[in-house]
Amino acid sequence: MLTGAYSIVASLFGLVAYAPFASAIGFLESTQIYEKKPFFWGGAMIVALGVFPSLAIMLSRLPITLGNAVLFVAYLQLFGTALKNIRPYVFDSVTIHRIAAPVLFGVSIMMADPKLFTSLPSLLQPLVSNGFMMGVLLAIVLESVIKWDKANDNTKLETNYNSKAKEST
Structure with a gap:
C-alpha cells in the first residue's frame, strides 16, 4: 500500500520513485531529452504501477539482468x-590512487558472489552488495578523510627533489 502511495506522490513531482539520482543523470545524457513532458508521462506510468499492483508484480517478474x-547504459x-x-x-600517483581505489573497489564488489553478503544484516545487504554505491561511498570517505592537497604537495616535493638530484649527478 505504501509503495503505491510513494509512487503516486513521486510521479506528481515528475520524479521516479526508487530510482537513484545518479541513474537519472545517466538516462538524461543517454536520451538527450531535457523537456519535462516525457518525465510526466513516465510519472503517469509509475502512478499506474501504484494504482494497479498487478502491473508492478508483472514487471517484478522480469529477469534482473x-x-x-x-x-x-546509464552508468556508461x-x-x-x-x-x-x-x-x-x-595524473600522478596521488591522483591515480584517488580515482582508481574507489573504481576498483566498486568493480570488485560487483564481481563478488552475492552469497558472500548473506551473513550481513538484511538491511545492509542491498547497500554493501552494490558495487556502484560502495565505490561512491569509498570515494566520499577518502575525500573527507585524506588531505589530498597535502599529499599532492608531498608528491611534487619528492618529484622535484629526485629530478634535482639526477641533474646534479
Whole structure:
C-alpha cells in the first residue's frame, strides 16, 4: 500500500520513485531529452504501477539482468561524465590512487558472489552488495578523510627533489 502511495506522490513531482539520482543523470545524457513532458508521462506510468499492483508484480517478474542492462547504459554515461570531470587533473600517483581505489573497489564488489553478503544484516545487504554505491561511498570517505592537497604537495616535493638530484649527478 505504501509503495503505491510513494509512487503516486513521486510521479506528481515528475520524479521516479526508487530510482537513484545518479541513474537519472545517466538516462538524461543517454536520451538527450531535457523537456519535462516525457518525465510526466513516465510519472503517469509509475502512478499506474501504484494504482494497479498487478502491473508492478508483472514487471517484478522480469529477469534482473534486463534491469541491469538498462542501468548499464546509464552508468556508461556517468562514467563519461566522470572522465570529463577529471580531465583538468594531472595524473600522478596521488591522483591515480584517488580515482582508481574507489573504481576498483566498486568493480570488485560487483564481481563478488552475492552469497558472500548473506551473513550481513538484511538491511545492509542491498547497500554493501552494490558495487556502484560502495565505490561512491569509498570515494566520499577518502575525500573527507585524506588531505589530498597535502599529499599532492608531498608528491611534487619528492618529484622535484629526485629530478634535482639526477641533474646534479
